[in-house]
Amino acid sequence: MAPSLEASVFDADADKKDRNDSDTRAGRHVITDSPTHPTRSLQFLNSLKGKKESKAVPPRPAQVKLRIIVVGAGLGGLACAIALARRGHEVVVLEQATELGEVGAGIQIPSNSARLLQSWGLGPFLDPYVVEPNGMTFRRWEDGNPIGYTKLVPDFRQNFGAPYYVVHRAHFHMALYKRALELGVDVKVASRVEQYDLDAPSVELQSGEVFSADLIVAADGIKSKARKLLLGGVDNVVKPTGFAAYRATVDVEKMKADPDTAWLLEKPSLNIWIGEDRHVMSYTIAAGKSFNMVLSHVDTSDFTTWKAAGAIDEMRREFVGWDPKLTKVIGMIDSTLKWPLLSASPLKTWIAPSNKVVIMGDAAHAMVPYMSQGAAMAVEDGAALAAVLSLIDTPEHVPSALKVYEMEMMKRSGQMQQASLLNGKLWHFPDGEEQRLRDESMRPEVEGRSFSWSANQWSDPVTQWWAYGYDAEKEVEKSWAGLYGLGKSTSTAGNGLGI
Ligand SMILES: Cc1cc2nc3c(=O)[nH]c(=O)nc-3n(C[C@H](O)[C@H](O)[C@H](O)COP(=O)(O)OP(=O)(O)OC[C@H]3O[C@@H](n4cnc5c(N)ncnc54)[C@H](O)[C@@H]3O)c2cc1C
Numbered sequence: 001m002a003p004s005l006e007a008s009v010f011d012a013d014a015d016k017k018d019r020n021d022s023d024t025r026a027g028r029h030v031i032t033d034s035p036t037h038p039t040r041s042l043q044f045l046n047s048l049k050g051k052k053e054s055k056a057v058p059p060r061p062a063q064v065k066l067r068i069i070v071v072g073a074g075l076g077g078l079a080c081a082i083a084l085a086r087r088g089h090e091v092v093v094l095e096q097a098t099e100l101g102e103v104g105a106g107i108q109i110p111s112n113s114a115r116l117l118q119s120w121g122l123g124p125f126l127d128p129y130v131v132e133p134n135g136m137t138f139r140r141w142e143d144g145n146p147i148g149y150t151k152l153v154p155d156f157r158q159n160f161g162a163p164y165y166v167v168h169r170a171h172f173h174m175a176l177y178k179r180a181l182e183l184g185v186d187v188k189v190a191s192r193v194e195q196y197d198l199d200a201p202s203v204e205l206q207s208g209e210v211f212s213a214d215l216i217v218a219a220d221g222i223k224s225k226a227r228k229l230l231l232g233g234v235d236n237v238v239k240p241t242g243f244a245a246y247r248a249t250v251d252v253e254k255m256k257a258d259p260d261t262a263w264l265l266e267k268p269s270l271n272i273w274i275g276e277d278r279h280v281m282s283y284t285i286a287a288g289k290s291f292n293m294v295l296s297h298v299d300t301s302d303f304t305t306w307k308a309a310g311a312i313d314e315m316r317r318e319f320v321g322w323d324p325k326l327t328k329v330i331g332m333i334d335s336t337l338k339w340p341l342l343s344a345s346p347l348k349t350w351i352a353p354s355n356k357v358v359i360m361g362d363a364a365h366a367m368v369p370y371m372s373q374g375a376a377m378a379v380e381d382g383a384a385l386a387a388v389l390s391l392i393d394t395p396e397h398v399p400s401a402l403k404v405y406e407m408e409m410m411k412r413s414g415q416m417q418q419a420s421l422l423n424g425k426l427w428h429f430p431d432g433e434e435q436r437l438r439d440e441s442m443r444p445e446v447e448g449r450s451f452s453w454s455a456n457q458w459s460d461p462v463t464q465w466w467a468y469g470y471d472a473e474k475e476v477e478k479s480w481a482g483l484y485g486l487g488k489s490t491s492t493a494g495n496g497l498g499i
Pocket of ligand 1: 071072073074075076077094096097106107108109191192193194219220221222225245294339341360361362363372373374375376377378
């Protein structure tokens with residue numbers, strides 16, 4: 001039998017068929033159960049199942065159709081709206097801005113997020129704009145020499161069933177918006193939510209208009225109003241981490257004109273220079289028409305005092321003495337803005353006591369961007385919430401579904417917050433013994449030798465499979481099945497979750 005490595009509660013019939021086919025084919029050499037220990041020893045059998053790349057698939061529709069309000073049309077809110085609408089829920093998104101848009105330039109869409117987005121039918125809206133980098137090269141701060149390397153193509157498609165993309169945020173946002181509209185989501189701009197009634201549940205806009213629903217999902221970002229209410233009025237203030245980043249784009253025509261910088265455009269790739277207290281992440285976006293840079297450094301000053309004027313000179317000063325090829329690109333930057341990098345501490349809950357309002361995305365788990373996974377975690381939240389809500393067969397079981405969503409995604413995003421902070425340590429060692437040993441641990445990947453661990457978390461085998469192999473929909477389905485049995489809905493009484 002082809003084992004259901006990624007067993008879902010809905011694979012039961014398919015598995016039975018596979019088992020029969022394989023029984024005939026393989027006779028007594030049949031692996032009848034999915035392994036319960038962590039292993040990838042059976043990964044090769046996926047090809048027997050024809051499992052290749054993720055593509056648009058019709059989802060299991062929700063048995064209980066809900067009216068859902070999503071507050072916030074950022075990347076997280078729109079992703080969540082798509083995940084819910086494609087399962088048949090009626091979704092209204094309320095966004096305070098008068099026009100939709102995204103600030104900042106590039107964003108990475110790692111395979112764990114790309115897999116979900118592709119299966120949700122984002123392909124036609126996103127594919128014309130994305131760049132698929134061949135690999136990611138870690139470079140020494142001083143001379144740009146490669147010290148670490150992750151091969152993304154074809155490895156990430158082959159291993160994780162989806163590409164690793166980079167894209168302009170505005171293009172990503174527009175793709176989500178268009179797919180949401182196609183699914184019938186009602187996106188209302190100029191709709192700032194001023195008040196929540198957690199019990200109704202309902203929201204009141206600045207205009208005084210009131211919207212009610214069966215469930216409210218607050219994807220209202222790092223300064224979330226909903227979070228404070230859920231926590232009983234005492235907010236978990238998202239704290240500065242002591243890191244800040246300049247974000248900028250560079251005109252590729254300028255870069256092409258200079259051999260010292262043109263090489264960066266020859267192949268689509270991610271390049272990251274790492275050194276004491278600083279790093280620079282770079283890649284091309286807009287189908288190769290723009291070069292995106294995030295220049296990060298340690299900065300403990302009060303971000304409320306930062307001014308846009310002079311930011312470009314400050315940025316250049318931070319990288320004096322770094323690789324001359326890099327500083328040449330930095331010299332081509334015309335304008336920049338400095339952003340504080342914030343990270344939230346774990347919250348005691350993401351769910352209102354009424355079980356009718358939940359938070360997601362940066363509202364629930366802001367993180368430093370050092371794993372490039374903040375928006376990806378918001379996509380996973382939307383995926384998980386929609387998947388688990390599709391398993392209930394009566395509205396009374398919404399609280400159980402929300403609890404499973406919270407349990408899974410709190411753990412997942414909490415670990416990603418930690419992984420992101422860890423990169424802030426690993427990348428910023430001063431020259432010395434720790435840095436030397438770090439670079440030694442990454443050398444096999446640069447030299448094409450095999451390795452069992454790496455200080456590069458994109459390459460480290462354990463981290464890599466955890467980060468990019470994770471399937472949020474399947475994970476909540478497994479959790480649900482573990483708690484309530486296969487494909488069964490449950491009553492809230494005595495469900496082991498204390499609700
Ligand atoms: C420098 C940097 C680089 C990054 N790089 C990556 C990367 O490569 N990959 C990645 O996955 N992530 C990355 N991230 C993280 C990512 O940008 C965020 O995690 C993600 O955008 C959060 O999405 P969100 O929808 O949760 O929140 P937001 O984008 O903040 O959206 C919240 C929305 O809610 C609206 N809103 C707020 N309050 C109200 C209200 N009261 N009523 C109505 N609307 C309201 C806001 O206007 C906004 O549109 C990076 C972050 C930074 C700072």
